[in-house]
Amino acid sequence: DVKVTQSSRYLVKRTGEKVFLECVQDMDHENMFWYRQDPGLGLRLIYFSYDVKMKEKGDIPEGYSVSREKKERFSLILESASTNQTSMYLCASSLEGQGTYGYTFGSGTRLTVV
Amino acid sequence: QKEVEQNSGPLSVPEGAIASLNCTYSDRVSQSFFWYRQYSGKSPELIMSIYSNGDKEDGRFTAQLNKASQYVSLLIRDSQPSDSATYLCAVGFSGGYNKLIFGAGTRLAVHP
Numbered sequence: 153d154v155k156v157t158q159s160s161r162y163l164v165k166r167t168g169e170k171v172f173l174e175c176v177q178d179m180d181h182e183n184m185f186w187y188r189q190d191p192g193l194g195l196r197l198i199y200f201s202y203d204v205k206m207k208e209k210g211d212i213p214e215g216y217s218v219s220r221e222k223k224e225r226f227s228l229i230l231e232s233a234s235t236n237q238t239s240m241y242l243c244a245s246s247l248e249g250q251g252t253y254g255y256t257f258g259s260g261t262r263l264t265v266v
Numbered sequence: 267q268k269e270v271e272q273n274s275g276p277l278s279v280p281e282g283a284i285a286s287l288n289c290t291y292s293d294r295v296s297q298s299f300f301w302y303r304q305y306s307g308k309s310p311e312l313i314m315s316i317y318s319n320g321d322k323e324d325g326r327f328t329a330q331l332n333k334a335s336q337y338v339s340l341l342i343r344d345s346q347p348s349d350s351a352t353y354l355c356a357v358g359f360s361g362g363y364n365k366l367i368f369g370a371g372t373r374l375a376v377h378p
Contacts, residue, residue, distance in 0.1 A: 183364050192274075192370070193370070194354075194368055194369065194370035194371060195310075195354070195368040197365070200365065242309055242310075246364050247364070248364055249364055252297060252298045252317070252358060252364065253298075253358075253364050254298075254300045254302075254312040254315050254356070254366075255300075255310075255312070255356075255366060256312070257309040257310050257311070258309060259308070259309050260308070260309045
């Protein structure tokens with residue numbers, strides 16, 4: 153069974169901390185994505201990566217960065233956590249194919265910044 | 267700005283009825299369409315995909331696509347309380363990198 157694994161289910165961090173969210177997929181997918189999901193706002197794309205070391209900004213990249221050193225791993229970094237970054241963070245992966253493949257999501261990380 | 271619109275609901279249906287969930291999208295060159303189910307506190311799970319005009323059936327689920335009207339729907343027959351969830355519509359637009367645009371979701375409540 154294909155899997156996308158997010159390292160933490162729940163995290164509580166302090167304002168100003170540097171936060172790392174890790175995501176690993178075992179499907180040899182080219183594309184990986186980071187979303188945040190907030191009530192009433194739906195899924196919003198933060199960053200995505202289509203290849204190792206390649207990244208593209210999504211709709212809300214401010215305050216975030218990403219790293220993809222290996223094909224299977226895509227990390228989201230909050231450089232200096234703020235309370236407005238409290239959210240559910242979802243990692244997803246997919247094959248590459250011009251918008252023709254669905255995503256497989258990880259189980260999510262619920263981040264609380266205090 | 268590409269958009270995917272869904273009625274937020276809640277859509278309330280009795281057990282055994284047909285639930286009809288609707289989604290409209292803004293880009294005429296959209297290629298692929300997906301329905302995800304998301305239980306409260308869980309991540310989205312892909313349940314249907316459709317690429318051509320018409321109907322696609324999978325068990326109790328039927329996806330319907332009308333590209334001329336820029337409309338995609340999901341029908342759930344014989345609805346069960348376990349179908350109570352938020353259903354997300356996602357649309358794949360041309361332009362590479364398999365980016366999907368998600369609607370905000372429709373909450374479905376199936377009551378016994």
